[in-house]
Each structure stands twice: as C-alpha cells, then as structure tokens.
Amino acid sequence: MPKPATPDPRLPRLTEVPAFREFLSTGWGTPDRTPPVEPGIAAAAAAHRERLSAAFPGRTLVIASGRAPVRANDSNYDFRPNSDFFWATGCSAEDAVVVLRPSGSGHDATLYIPAPAHPGETGFFADANHGELWVGSAPGPSDWSAVLDLRVELLSALPDALRGAERPLLAGSLTSRHEALTPLTLSPELGRVLSELRMIKDEWEIAELRRAVDATVGGFSAVIRELPTAVAGGGERWLQGTFDRHARTTGNGPGYSTIVGSGAHAPTLHWVRCDGPVRGEDAILLDMGVETRAFYTADVTRTFPVSGTFSPEQRSVHDLVEASHRAGMAAVRPGRDFTDFHHAAMEVIAQGLHDWGLLPVSVDEALSATGQQHRRYLVCGIGHHLGLDVHDCAMSSYEAYQGGSMAPGMVLTVEPGLYFHAFDETVPPELRGIGVRLEDDLLLTATGAEVLSDALPIDASGIEAWMRAH
Template structure:
C-alpha cells in the first residue's frame, strides 16, 4: 500500500493576502496585554451523527488573528522581554503518504479527506511561526497561569489543560476580559475586511436575484420555501464558503416569525415572501440582507402600505448612520417612523412620545414594540452578530466610528392571531435590511444594488420575470 505512488508535489504555498493584516492585528492585541501570554484556539470538528462531522469553521477571533482555516489549531502569543509578543501557531501536520494516518485515519488522513496545509505550508502562507500539534501540551504546561489568558469553550484539550492550573491562575473573569478585548478590536474593520464584506454582499445580491427568478417554480411546490433556500445556498457555496447563518425564507404568515428557519412552507401568489439571507465569503466575512417581496410580482394596496412604512423607517435609520452618532441613533430614527405610523393607523394606545420613552417604567413606554419586536441594528463582520462580547460602553452605548459595519433592519409584524389589529393586517410581516459601512463623512449602503422601495422592487421583479 505504501509503494507505487507518483512523487508528491513539494510546491510551498504562496503568501496569503491576509498575512500583513493578521500580523498587525496580533500586534494590536498584544499591546492590550503586554506581559501576559494569550491562548486562542480555532476549535475542533463536531460530530453530526455517528462517524460524520459538521462542516468545520474556525472560531472568528482565531481566524481574525491568523487567517488559518484548520481545525484543532491553537495560537499562543508569548510576551517577550522587549515588550512585544512572539506568535506561535500549533496545528496538525500533513497526514500524507509518509504517515500511517494517510491510509487509516478516516477523519484526517489525506487518502480519505484530501490534502490540507501542514506546518511548512501554513508558515509560508500566513507568515507566522508554526509548530506541530503534538508539541502543544508541553507549550501549555510551560505557561505561567497567573499571567495567561485563554479563549475558552472552543477546544476541550485547551480547556482541560487550563482547568488543572491552580485556583490563583487564569480565572473566568480574566479570560472574559480577553474575549471582550477581541470583540472590541474587531468593531472597526480594516480595508481588507471591508473588501471581503463587499465580496460577500455582491454574492448575496446575486443570490437574491436568482431567488426572484425561481419564485414561479417555488410556487408549484408544497414546500417552495425550501426551493428558494436551496437556490440561495447554491450561490453561497459557489461564490463563498457557506451561508453566514440559517437562511430565513418566510412566506405568508411565516414572515411574522422572526427566526423562521424551518423554511418548509408554500410560496403562494398573493402572499409576501420575506427573505433574510447572507453569503459567507471564502474569507468567512458574511453579508446579512433582507427583502420582502410580493410573490406575484406586485404588492396589494395593504401590503404596499406596510412596506412603505418599513422602507421609510429604514431610510431614516440609514440617514442616521454617521461618525459620532450614537449606535442607537438609527434604531431611534426608525422606531419614530414606525410608532408614528402605528399611531396614525389607530393601533398605538399611547402617544408617539409615550411609546418611544426609553424608561421602561414610564406609562405607555414601548407599546410599539408589540409590532416591531427587535432592535434595528447589529454589527456585522466575521459573525452575523459580530463583536458580541464587546462591553456596552464600547458597542451599544458608544458612538459610531468610520470603518464600522452595521445592519439597518426595521420591521413590522402583525401576528396571525393578534386581535389588536384589523383582520386584514393579520399575518403580514415586512422587514427590509441592508449592510451599512460608516465612512469618514457619513455612510455607504454596501447592498444598495438590491431594490428597496416598493416601486423599485416591482420593476426589478418584472425584469427578472421577463428574463425567465
């Protein structure tokens, strides 16, 4: 078995475009903990059923610092006497024909799963010192517990190793601070990240367009939502790594369920189809876009009325995005439009100002939320809800800065069984979402290529119908 093979191609990988950026990011992180070692794992494979695994995706913090896609890898930043850090990446080496694993290991052997970069290839591609994974336990044992911080919950081997440290070692609070700092450093995107997000958005726009072209076919199936879900997933796999999150394809009353990811319902002419989807690019940055489309190609007067309010609310939110504005300003601007519309329709049992009062104990405060349910924005990047470990004072309660990317996604949802609204409104759900880059002088709608207003949506859909 070990003989009779052609020579192995020994070509070393070329340097990855991300390498200069990940080097800067590691240096930036190190300045926050100048005398401490930092341990950041990529995570491992997870069993889906018996001897099959889920597709692997590295932890976002690890990937942001390395650009490495490999499972089981661990980055250690070692403080030096000069005040900086040496980075060492521990990862599994090749399971090529020189190893017995090549023939016998169904999970990692290259005869079973194909070639993958090892120590030498990763060192060359990512411009970082790499060491074989079997050296990791000794490297962890050499760390001083009281001067080490760890990203926990991704790698059981790392978690077990640090759990054996003394009670005076790395505590949960100290490790949580590392997770916070990593999230906060990722709030402002560099040029490389913005370009990758633009790529993910462009693929997402194409995926939406392909879904519009498949609405007719989807309407012939008992579970046509699945047809649209699959149409978009195919684009995500062709142009990217995967979908960035479970696609929401919610038609008719399903659109009033915020996280409708079963996607197993019919697509009926006359109904609205709420599509909330995003391509995760090969660089793992994801888009997050929502459009609510009339399946038949034209909105009914009532559907248009609801859509128009959400569109105006979203535009008010987008207009509020600028450097120095509060992160919550887009939400406040969008909610004012929605609360006013609900008041004008006679659905708000309070004044607009009473409902918008942010003191939850104030009379009438938040009554509009029955029909809008969620916040208007979240950060976007490697994760669809990016930078989730950041402190409120640096995120939710902070000012926007150039380089931040956030969604603006107001919605109106009238539940099918909500007796506080007229019967004709029940079962209508509308959300419109775009990905907005904060620029030095304002903002840029990264997903502006997709029609947003009711008129533009109808023209777009008519054009796609004519092409098909």
C-alpha cells in the same frame, strides 16, 4: 464500527494487517498541500495581532480554533474556525491553537496545528479526520507557514510552549480536547478586547465585506428567478436551497441560516424551517447573506411580492417600514451614539402604528422606557455590527457597543420591520399574516455612511421594477 472479540478473517482490520500497511506505505508522490487562503490574509492577520499585542503588554495570549460539532454519531458538520482565531491568524485549520508570547515590547506568535496524516503513517488511511485518503491533501507546518508568514509547529509542542507562562489568557473555541489547555478557562477580558478590536474593520476586511454583499445581491437575483418554481410546488425550501447553493458557489456558504418566510411565515423573525408553500398572493421575506471564503458575511433583507406587485395592504406596511428604514440609515454617522439609529427608526414605527390606531397609548408613552407598546410588532433589535460573525463583536462591553459611539471603519446593519402575526387579534384582519423587513449593510466613513447593499432598492415601486428586470 464494532470490533469483534476475535479476529474475523472475512473483515480483516486494515490497521492490523502488516502486508497491507507495508504496501500502502510506499509508492506515493507529494500532492499539492498549499493551504486554502485568500490573498492578503497574511498581512491583515499580522496587523490584527499587532493591535491585540498592544492591548496586552507582557501577557501570554492563547486562542483556539475549535472543532466541528457532531451532527450525528460519527458525522460532523462542516468546520468553521472560531472568528477570533481566524482574525488573528488567517488560518482555517481545525483543532489549531495560536500562542502570542511576550517578546520585547510586543509578542511573538506561533501557530500549533494537528499532525497531518501523510503516506507512511497509520492515520493516512485510518484517521477519518486527518488522513489524506479521507480529507484530501493535508497541509503541514511548513505549508501553513509559507502562506501565513507565521511560525507554525505541531500541536505536540504546545505543552512546552505554555509551560512556565504566567497567567495566560485564553479565547476562542474549546471544543477541541487539548490537554495543555485544560488548566485554563476562557478569559472574559481577552474575549471582550478581541470583540472591541474587531469593531473597526481595516481595508482588507472592508473589501471582503464588499465581496460578500455583492455576492449576496447576486443571490437575491437567483432566488427571484426561481419564484415560479417555488409557487409551482417547490415552496420556501426550494428558494432557501437556491440561495444556499449560490452561496456555496460564490463563497464559503451562507453566513447564517437562510430565512425564507412566505405569507404568514414572514412575521416569524427567524423562519429557517422554510417548509411552507409559496403562494402567488404572498409577500415573501428573504433574509440572506453570503459568507466569503475568508468567513466575512453579508446580512441583507428584502420583502418581495411573489406576484411582482404588492397588494394595497402589503404596500402600506412596506411603506411604513421603508420610512423607518430611511430614518434609521440617516442616523448612521460617525460620532453619533450607536442607539441613535435605533431611536430614529422606532419613532417612525411608533407614529405610524399610532396613526393606524394600533397603539393603546400615545406615541410618547409608547416610546418611553416604561411603555414600548409598539414593540409588540417589532420585538427584535434593528441593527448590529457585521463582520466575521453575522452578529459581530458580541462579547464587547455594553459601553463599547450599545453605549458607545459610531466610528469610521465600523460596518453596521439597519433592519427595522413590522411583523403582524396571523393569530394577533390586535391587528386588522387585512394586515394579519404580513411581515416586512428591510435590512442594509452600512460602512461608516469619515464623513457619513456608505450603503454597501444599495444595489437592491428599498421602495416598493423600485422593488417591483427590480423584480421585472431580474
């Protein structure tokens, strides 16, 4: 709010009223300041730091949690910690920094957090970002240390901690304004190594991903139950809101912007506007994922007939995508190239499109590196790593990611589709406006792959039966 040039007695500024400050400074008890952490996170984060330490002997490592972005003026979006920071700490505090200093054959870690504004401090009532009267109980260093089994200090000690550090490496989010970090720039090397370490999930992370997938399946049920309301006028946004409410109730929230594309919107790959109607004759594409309170997300897609029964045209497209999906999932095996499932799925798509007369060239020409005509109807990738980010491990090297091999502990998505836009004149009129995607989350095991999301059927008849049951 603007500050007057001269004091206005009708609107006194509370920070400038001694009597108010004195009265507000006393008479308060101590609220429960236990930080919100999930069971097992302290041990998991400690193990993550050990792996990180082994990759950088003798180097000082710095990772920042970041700050919530501004939505408008003085209103911010909800804060979510940087994924690398959370992986290494288990801490969800805004504006925090963790420093790993070389010590012996490893590192000692210290977490630095902003000073909480407790009773007796001006910020208690005047700081909308940290004051307890504004944000609720504000954990201090001892509170965080107790739940994370980690040394925790105030951010004011960060400059001294970094003084004298030789060529420290920085990762995380730099949206916070920490003067001590100003001389540093983000280290591509540290970011890459963190991404590549996060490719292999430990048992604690796998349990979180199972929880995310299970909650997401429940979200699909909730959305399907609301189809009549959506058709009656609620539209796509009613269904998007249904899932987002479910995600906020069962987890931290949606792991990414929920995609609800009905009818001609289904071919739009990331239809997150969700401002269209839902019609009884539509096929509706739902791409949704619950993020747990430990920030691990699912990513699952199914395409449903709003009426409960696919039309012959919708079913034919769905059947081809299903065949591609099964071929892709069958290629997800430890030791195989990451690209194997991509090629397996694409071969089925290209052959099917050729059989329908939609390719201007042969299947072999289309699949060649100088062809790719089949990708007109599938321009996106068809799988990725999954974890703390929906598109996880994105800072990895090409050699470790697309050019690497699949290994036990990886969690991947497989998600082929066909997207026939209503204005694509190369497509027969009866297929225009149909978009189908199938996406599952797979855990690589020692001998194969487990489909974490297999509670949802992938065949057209199974989907119709599942809808009737839910």
